[in-house]
Amino acid sequence: MEKYPILFPMQQSSSSPTSFPQASDMLGGTHGYGSLHGGNSGGGFLGLKDSEDCGTSSQGDGAHHMKSLASSMENETSPGKKKEKKVRRPRYAFQTRSQVDILDDGYRWRKYGQKAVKNNKFPRSYYRCTHQGCSVKKQVQRLSRDESIVVTTYEGMHSHPIEKPSDNFEDILNQMQIYSNF
DNA sequence: CGAATTTGACCTGCGC
DNA sequence: GCGCAGGTCAAATTCG
DSSP states (O other): OOOOSSOOOOSSSSSOOTTOTHHHHHHHHGGGTOOSSSSSTTSOSOOOOOOTTTSSSGGGGGOOOOOOOSSOOOOOSSTTOOOOOOOOOOEEEEEEEOSOSOOOOSSOEEEEEEEEOSSOSSEEEEEEEOBTTBOOEEEEEEOSSOTTEEEEEEESOOOSOOOOSOOOHHHHHHHHHHHHTO
């Protein structure tokens, strides 16, 4: 499955400049599919929560729930003693107008899951940064309402330089545009 | 042959 | 307490 040969040369041509007139539109229209667990609906999209432990704390290797499958439980370190605190990584959501959901932001991502959303026809893809110690996560979702809208949600922040496969002016331009969306 | 992707199973939180 | 929705893992498969 070779990726798309072209890197969406458009984007700034004519559609919508960085102003993103639809920014508010989509935010307001999100309620259409915002029936997910009713949490953020109404109270801002994604508030930047405590970002103190996100930068360098390295999210503590996210030892969430271990799979207690029938496999081998492997005596973990002292059972019942969990000093793992609830680290709540902030999530930043960005919406981009693109035909492809694989937006190359310069980092290497490894897909680790894909789920179908209830109110969306398109599935949501879960990616993870392939860096040692960098467990930044990212999920890409496409609005069923507007197939041209791709919502990318970043979780955590990278603490390593961007490894770009190739430096083309076009890529740089694209990145600049992406950044200007902030 | 190694790395990345695919896909089903499983786990957790929330609502009813 | 059960079911639903969302999120993650891990084995198998495919690609380079």
